[in-house]
Amino acid sequence: MKKVWRYFALTMAVLVLSCSAYAEDISKDQMKGLDEQVQDIKGDVLGIAAQLTQLEEKLLYPSDTQVAVFVSLVEGEQFRLDGVSLELGGKSVANHLYSFKELEALQKGGVQRIYTGNVTTGDHDLQVTLIGKSESGAGLLRTETFTFNKSVGPKIVEIILAENSLGFRDW
Amino acid sequence: MIRFLVSLTILLFASSALADGSSVTPPPKEAPITSVPKELKDLFYGESLYHAFQGDWFEAIARLDTELWQYHGLDEPQRDSLFRHIDQAEFAVGDFELAYRMHQRAGRAITAVIEGNVEQPVRNTAIYRLARLYFRKDQPVRALHTVERIEGAVPEGLREDLDFLRAQILMANGRFKGAVSTLRELLESGSCQGFSGYNLGIALMRDGQEREGRLHLDRNGQIPCEDSAALAIRDKSNLVLGEKLLEEAAYDGARQILDRVRLGGPFSNRALLGSGWADAYQGRFERALVPWSILADREITDSAVQEALLAVPYAYAKLGVYSKAAVLYGRALEAFGSEVAKLDASIGSIREGKFLKALVREELKQDANWVVKLRQLPETPETYYLLDLMASHDFQESLKNYLDLEALRKKLEIWEGDLDAFEELIRLRRAYYEPLLPEIDRQFRRLDSQMRLRLEQRDHIEKRLHAMLTAPRPDYLATAEERILKQQVARIEPALPAGEDLPEELEARIGRLLGVLTFNIRTDYDRRLTEAFHHMDELNRLIEALRKQYAAYVRVRQAATQSYKGYDETIRRQRGRIAEAREMVATLMARQGHILEVMAENELTSRRDRLAEYQIKARFALADSYDRATRAQGLKKVNQ
Numbered sequence: 155m156k157k158v159w160r161y162f163a164l165t166m167a168v169l170v171l172s173c174s175a176y177a178e179d180i181s182k183d184q185m186k187g188l189d190e191q192v193q194d195i196k197g198d199v200l201g202i203a204a205q206l207t208q209l210e211e212k213l214l215y216p217s218d219t220q221v222a223v224f225v226s227l228v229e230g231e232q233f234r235l236d237g238v239s240l241e242l243g244g245k246s247v248a249n250h251l252y253s254f255k256e257l258e259a260l261q262k263g264g265v266q267r268i269y270t271g272n273v274t275t276g277d278h279d280l281q282v283t284l285i286g287k288s289e290s291g292a293g294l295l296r297t298e299t300f301t302f303n304k305s306v307g308p309k310i311v312e313i314i315l316a317e318n319s320l321g322f323r324d325w
Numbered sequence: 326m327i328r329f330l331v332s333l334t335i336l337l338f339a340s341s342a343l344a345d346g347s348s349v350t351p352p353p354k355e356a357p358i359t360s361v362p363k364e365l366k367d368l369f370y371g372e373s374l375y376h377a378f379q380g381d382w383f384e385a386i387a388r389l390d391t392e393l394w395q396y397h398g399l400d401e402p403q404r405d406s407l408f409r410h411i412d413q414a415e416f417a418v419g420d421f422e423l424a425y426r427m428h429q430r431a432g433r434a435i436t437a438v439i440e441g442n443v444e445q446p447v448r449n450t451a452i453y454r455l456a457r458l459y460f461r462k463d464q465p466v467r468a469l470h471t472v473e474r475i476e477g478a479v480p481e482g483l484r485e486d487l488d489f490l491r492a493q494i495l496m497a498n499g500r501f502k503g504a505v506s507t508l509r510e511l512l513e514s515g516s517c518q519g520f521s522g523y524n525l526g527i528a529l530m531r532d533g534q535e536r537e538g539r540l541h542l543d544r545n546g547q548i549p550c551e552d553s554a555a556l557a558i559r560d561k562s563n564l565v566l567g568e569k570l571l572e573e574a575a576y577d578g579a580r581q582i583l584d585r586v587r588l589g590g591p592f593s594n595r596a597l598l599g600s601g602w603a604d605a606y607q608g609r610f611e612r613a614l615v616p617w618s619i620l621a622d623r624e625i626t627d628s629a630v631q632e633a634l635l636a637v638p639y640a641y642a643k644l645g646v647y648s649k650a651a652v653l654y655g656r657a658l659e660a661f662g663s664e665v666a667k668l669d670a671s672i673g674s675i676r677e678g679k680f681l682k683a684l685v686r687e688e689l690k691q692d693a694n695w696v697v698k699l700r701q702l703p704e705t706p707e708t709y710y711l712l713d714l715m716a717s718h719d720f721q722e723s724l725k726n727y728l729d730l731e732a733l734r735k736k737l738e739i740w741e742g743d744l745d746a747f748e749e750l751i752r753l754r755r756a757y758y759e760p761l762l763p764e765i766d767r768q769f770r771r772l773d774s775q776m777r778l779r780l781e782q783r784d785h786i787e788k789r790l791h792a793m794l795t796a797p798r799p800d801y802l803a804t805a806e807e808r809i810l811k812q813q814v815a816r817i818e819p820a821l822p823a824g825e826d827l828p829e830e831l832e833a834r835i836g837r838l839l840g841v842l843t844f845n846i847r848t849d850y851d852r853r854l855t856e857a858f859h860h861m862d863e864l865n866r867l868i869e870a871l872r873k874q875y876a877a878y879v880r881v882r883q884a885a886t887q888s889y890k891g892y893d894e895t896i897r898r899q900r901g902r903i904a905e906a907r908e909m910v911a912t913l914m915a916r917q918g919h920i921l922e923v924m925a926e927n928e929l930t931s932r933r934d935r936l937a938e939y940q941i942k943a944r945f946a947l948a949d950s951y952d953r954a955t956r957a958q959g960l961k962k963v964n965q
Contacts, residue, residue: 180920185719188916192726193427195909196383199733202902203387204394206740209895213747216887218880224368255379263361264375265368275877306880310368325368 219272220308223248223280225315227260233294233317234287235260240269241281247271265312273304282313282320289317296320362413367392367406370414377417382425383732389418412443416451426725428458445477453479453487460490465497485511492524501532519548519558526562542566546585560590567599576603594620594629601636610640625660626710628935634660635939638946647954654947661940668710668933675926681918684724685731714928723920730914737907744900747892754889762885769878776871783864790857799846802853807842814838 211220225238235257240248248269252260260266279299286294300322302311314321365371369392377385393414396407407414419434435458438451452475459468472491479487488511495504508525522545530538546563550556567583570576580603586596597616604613617640620633638653674680714720789801803811814835817827827835 180923185723185920188913188920189722189726190429191913192730192917193429195733195906195913196425196427196729197430198902198906198909199736200383200387200390202740202899202906203383203736204391205895205899205902206743207387207391209747209892209899210743213750213888213892216884218884224372226365226371256375259375259378262374262378263365263371264378265365265371266375267368267372312368 215270215272215308217308218306219274219304221269221271221273221278221304222267222308222310223269224310224312225250225260225266225268226263226312228314228316228321229263231261231316232289235284235315236287237285238268238313238315239283239285241279241283242269242271242273243278244281260315268313273309275304275306277301277303280311280322282322284315284320286317298322362410364409366409370407370410370417373414373417373421377421377424380424382421383736385421386418386425386427389414389421393418412438412441412447415441416447419451420454423454423458426722426729428462432458439474446480449475449477449479449487450483453483453490456494457490460494460497465494468494469498469500485514489521492521492528496524496528496531499531501528504528505532505534519545519550519552519555519562522548523558523562527565539566539569543582546582556587557591560586560592560596564592564596564599567596567603571599571603571606574606576606579603588619594623594627598629598632598636601633601640605636605640605643608643610643614640614644625664626712628932631661631664631936631939635943635946638950642946642950642953645957647950647957651947651950651954654943654950658940658943658947661936661943665933665936665940668929668936671710672926672929672933675922675929678922680922680925681727684727684921710929710932711925714924720921720924723917723924727914727917727921730910730917734907734910734914737903737910741900741903741907744896744903748896751889751892758885758889762882765882769882776875780868783868786864787861790854790861793854797850797854799850799853802850802857803842803846807846810842811839814842 211217215222221242223240227235235252237249237251239246239250250266250268256266279301281297281299283297284294288294294317296319298320300311300313302309302322302324310325312323312325314323361371361374369388373385373389373392376382376388392407396402396405396411396414399405402408402411415434416438419431419438422428422431422434432455435451435455439448439455443451452471456468456472459465459471472487472494475487488507492504492507492511495501495507505525505528508521508528511521512525522541526538526541526545528538529535529541532538542562543566546559546566548555548559550559563582563585567579567586570579570582580600583596583600583603586592588597597620601613601615601617601620604610614637617633617636620630621637623630623633625631625634634657635654638650638657641647641653642650715724789798792798793801817831817835
């Protein structure tokens with residue numbers, strides 16, 4: 155009986171260690187082939203995405219009228235950003251609430267495109283409102299208005315957020 | 326805790342270290358190697374990084390691909406803002422593709438960086454990535470050839486990772502001596518603590534240096550640490566060494582080592598089971614009951630727990646407590662019966678396609694703990710037994726492929742809807758512009774000819790003015806009044822009857838009048854010329870404004886046409902590509918889904934078969950215990 159149990163225990167250990175009972179039905183080659191096909195279709199879909207982006211840009215945001223607003227954080231900022239809202243020419247155009255992952259991506263130096271739209275040539279007022287919490291835990295509500303000039307060609311502006319200020323960069 | 330268990334199981338389960346000599350890797354870094362440049366010069370590159378830092382690889386690659394495509398299409402790329410980051414961007418796209426598990430494309434991208442004209446640290450980083458890629462793809466020989474190409478400076482932050490990878494590759498190629506030497510250095514420098522020690526132990530044992538290998542595993546099983554991954558690898562060291570000793574019938578040593586495994590750790594079930602057997606093999610059943618009884622109260626889907634359900638009554642029977650053993654065998658039978666029923670239901674559920682539906686549940690994907698959540702859903706019983714399977718590399722890869730395909734399916738579906746919306750937009754624009762544009766064009770042509778005429782006039786005047794700077798022509802600057810006066814005077818003489826001369830007095834008056842006029846025009850010439858240039862400047866400003874307005878109109882007019890013309894072919898082509906891709910995705914999803922279902926069903930069937938065996942054993946043991954208990958009772962009565 156003891157021998158039986160020992161055999162039983164060792165068998166169990168091997169079974170637990172290997173846990174690949176399915177291998178008899180699905181070959182590695184099958185899986186590899188399928189994986190390669192999945193990679194191929196990913197490449198195809200990425201290609202479609204690129205074409206669609208171009209089409210969308212041409213159709214919805216022609217370069218003559220296009221304006222894009224980006225948001226970034228000053229390096230080292232640790233305040234909690236809850237949301238940003240934008241008013242362009244007095245009209246609300248974007249409101250974004252940040253998830254933890256998005257905030258972390260900004261803190262690492264990523265830049266978020268918060269708004270893409272169309273404006274006429276000339277001067278435009280962009281009002282930016284930041285909502286969040288300071289490192290000390292106090293509520294933050296900051297609003298600033300910036301003016302940019304739209305000429306022929308796409309316009310790119312960057313809002314640079316910090317706990318104590320809202321910066322603006324005209325690209 | 327359970328989440329931690331899952332992640333560590335994923336990390337450690339795949340390596341049956343002693344069986345195949347494979348190494349273990351520290352927890353994978355989810356973040357890409359690519360980081361933000363010190364001074365970001367290209368916002369679109371920054372945007373791509375923003376998506377990458379969130380693990381949204383598809384968006385990150387799509388955006389960076391577009392940026393790179395535009396960059397390479399430029400006549401003067403050095404004037405583009407991406408120029409300052411181009412090496413990083415080329416590398417990043419491979420990095421992201423690797424994270425998105427597009428190994429083939431990533432390999433090509435990274436190879437391009439390696440063969441390109443890049444600095445040594447960038448090149449070495451790329452080689453490291455490529456070697457890691459081959460290693461992960463189970464191509465150890467290629468990984469070894471790749472990693473051997475590294476020479477010169479390696480970025481500081483990469484050195485330890487590179488050495489660790491090199492050791493793993495050497496182990497995978499059976500070159501344990503080399504691995505031992507690298508791992509020793511890592512261990513001495515205190516890097517990858519726990520993981521280096523564990524791998525060194527395994528490498529030494531595989532190299533035939535059994536004693537020293539065990540010594541390292543033993544040391545590794547006692548290292549003081551608080552980090553969860555290090556604690557888990559410490560447990561793993563103890564488990565591997567303990568099981569090895571158990572196999573060799575070194576029971577005391579085995580129990581001592583297995584007892585070091587934390588009770589709350591991911592390996593505690595197997596350690597408790599082994600510890601119990603270490604005592605049981607020596608006939609110390611009372612002591613064996615301690616770990617086994619703890620284990621028997623745990624989650625029943627674990628195979629070690631199921632074994633403990635049999636081991637506990639077995640120990641009681643050995644201790645002569647047959648009635649207790651019979652009761653516990655009865656309970657085990659009941660539990661196995663219920664689990665077999667659950668497994669049967671789970672297999673049925675998989676066959677009905679519920680497993681795949683559960684895997685793609687959106688709310689689960691929001692939670693990093695989703696594998697565990699999935700187990701807790703009452704409507705997905707098939708997942709109860711799949712934790713181990715889900716932790717296996719092949720299942721994980723297949724599952725990720727399936728989820729990626731599902732994400733692609735959704736994207737393609739949305740894009741098809743987008744194309745419908747684009748077509749609708751184009752139709753509305755056409756309906757708005759087409760009736761308006763002919764009349765607008767007609768008016769524009771009229772204004773355009775007027776404008777051209779005025780511009781010619783302006784050019785003529787400017788030419789004249791400039792000529793007057795070198796050859797003064799006061800008469801050109803006579804006022805309208807002076808011109809009329811001159812004309813009136815000139816008309817007097819022809820008004821006289823033919824052959825009649827002007828009276829002297831009148832001639833003198835006309836002469837005076839003309840003299841005054843000429844005097845005024847000539848003496849006022851400089852002032853008038855200056856004024857004329859001022860007027861010319863004013864006119865130029867107006868003309869400039871006019872030209873801007875003209876150009877703006879032309880742009881708007883072109884934009885009006887471009888807003889609805891020339892898209893039909895593009896949209897038709899895209900629609901075709903999307904339809905093809907959808908079909909392909911559906912086919913691949915079906916195949917990948919089938920593989921997942923087969924894996925799951927095989928796993929469940931194997932667990933059910935094992936339980937069925939346990940049931941047989943339990944029945945025999947129950948009958949045996951019952952007999953013995955009855956006999957014991959009979960003997961007791963006889964003795965009384």
